[in-house]
Amino acid sequence: MRRVRKALTRPLVIGGPVVAVAGVGFGLYWFQWWKLWQDETVQEALPEVVATSAPPTATAETPSSPVGPQTLASGELISHEHATWGTVKLVQLADGSHVVRLDNLDTSNGPDLRVWLTDAPVKEGKSGRHVFDDGKYVSLGKLKGNKGSQNYVLPDDVDPARCTSVSIWCDRFDVSFGAAELARA
Missing domain, CATH: 2.60.40 (Immunoglobulin-like)
Incomplete structure (x- = not known):
């Protein structure tokens, strides 16, 4: 009976800390509390003009902006x-x-x-x-x-x-x- 009890508690002894470390790691990633400090x-500066993909074409009829x-x-x-x-x-x-x-x-x-x-x-x-x-x-x-x-x-x-x-x-x-x-x- 003693061997069965040891065999059952061994996964808990190893698995518990692994789950705790994984939980802490996920919590740190998710909340990123250090960013508060x-x-x-x-x-x-305020831009004069935003760059666009194609430059506007200028014509004599273009109204002034x-x-x-x-x-x-x-x-x-x-x-x-x-x-x-x-x-x-x-x-x-x-x-x-x-x-x-x-x-x-x-x-x-x-x-x-x-x-x-x-x-x-x-x-x-x-x-x-x-x-x-x-x-x-x-x-x-x-x-x-x-x-x-x-x-x-x-x-x-x-x-x-x-x-x-x-x-x-x-x-x-x-x-x-x-x-x-x-x-x-």
Whole structure:
């Protein structure tokens, strides 16, 4: 009877720590808690023109475009899941392309952060942290840095007039770190 008991406990003695180490490894990968103490600062200038695949052809009948970038809408970031502040601008460049500009962004770092342009209303506090994936949204890409000023190009098929807010979205946990309502200029 003693040999049977030893034979049954041996897999538990070896398997238990293996499962625990695997669980800790998965938890570290999934939560990436160390990013909360790591800041990534990005300082980009507002582009004059966004590069496109084909250069526009100039003709004598081409109407003149504005001299420089024009702010179409802007708003101040409010906090949701993490303390977040800064200014968001929807800017039309001289060539007619659009960018979302984050000025003086300051938020927590985290796993899988994205910049989303959405049609969702911005709600104050923690009640607004899950609303941005309920409606229409377009991901403009990974957040380049959790601090600083940066630009995100809108795809050509996105109508900027239909978008009313910008969210710093954590795709891993489906939660907004912070968001701004875009008020038309």
